[in-house]
Amino acid sequence: MENQSFVTEFILLGLSQTPDVEKIVVFVFLLLYLVTLLGNLVIILTIANTPSLLGSPMYFFLCFLSFFDACISSVVIPKVIAGSIYVKNTISFEGCMIQLFAVHFFGGSEMLVLTFMAFDRYIAICKPLHYVTIMNRKLCILLVSVAWGGGFLHSLIQVLFMVQLPFCGPNVIDHFICDLYPLLKLACIDTHKLGLMVITNSGLICSISFVLLLMSYGVILNSLRKYNAESRHKALSTCGSHITVVILFFVPCIFEYARPPTTFSFDKTVEIFYTILIPMLNPFIYTFRNTEVKSAMRKLWTRPTLSVVK
Template structure:
């Protein structure tokens, strides 16, 4: 089937049409974007410049998680910032497809890397004596490669099926970004089969990774059943940051993509995890982790000393 789209651009309704609200959104989105990119890049630079952190698989995964957060955030937010300055918010057909691909690529890869980090937590708590043997660098590289590959396959499937849909009007989307549900509503053909395939793809990557996460933490909790309260506290403190990040990402994802669309009309709730999750992830890992905070302080002091020398 060849793409028969007659639409060359889409028009977003956006979050608000009120000029005053749009100005506020511009300031908020811009500040949040700067804070998110800077905080995630700071984590990546800190890990790369700290041999003690870079030598730990957990922080190796964290560096890639921050990279994916920055990529996911950049897939949507710059366009949202620019759109908040204009009354008419347009995006080309190709731009819409690129945004859809990038969002699902980084989002899918992030889910998989979080699942890999859950496995890391499981080995740390349940098999500590065998940790260095099980979580070796070869496995770390393979898991990161699987996350990128999985994200790419998930996203390319979305694009392949969405690209088959003919969009011949209307082209006004009551949303602030290109995503599955809004686009399916405006296809001028029967979208039952293609729509089912597209939605199933998103639901599967959410459900499979979420089930693997639940399995990992279920095994962890089962292995801790004979431990004292202090043992529980120490063990779970190892993965509390990861659990927080999982909740921030998967709860909105499940409501948006797994929840039946007919009973969940609040598409714009996506702004919560698009804006907040990439911003909160680095804060969660730094505020709750003394090693990361100490490493950031050392890197910062080194940069200041280098700057003073110049």
């Protein structure tokens, strides 16, 4: 049998088949989407228009993190909303592969950016005298390029394997997006080896990155003991925000992909968490205790008002 798909479209069951629930889904997810776009756009514009922040490696990476968050939400939420409005929620085979590629591309890039942000904090706290020399603009641009390239390679590998699978039977996906395990479940061949590939390419990478990040923050926290109380409090504030984001991002990712290739009823909830809720929460987490960002926001967004008054 040739690896050729006979399925031209998939039916996404979405979050619910109850009309009343779907109306609530439309309202709630539209609100979440608007808040996500607004929050991340404010972060991007604030950093881009504040030279002191844009010149800082940490905020340079944060700008790209916000961009990836906005992109992931734009790939997922509009389709969820559209699927709750229309009676039959379908997606073409090509559209399914594009969505699969986009989610893993932006997700993989974000994972690498989070790793580089931890590296930046490690250099800033553990090697402060060499920070400016090491974390120069050239290196920051290189690391962001690696994040884009790594996300692209990670996603390309997933899609190249999936696009060759024969889908000749059922075309109903019990999910709200096209993802790896629900698609493997519909393939007409034994996908055990491909399931192991998913664990290696997604789950194992997530798990190793998460462990390395925790180890790096263990070293950072140990190094903070030699700082005075004020410096320690400032460093802990910044690191605390990043650790929170790392845990919220990596734990669901590990749960979703670093396990045997099977689907569970609560997979939708886990996927909602890290593709919809986390991109919305990240701007608030990074600005809640960050006086530098909040001060830059006030200056930026009150500037036009002051100009008009004058």
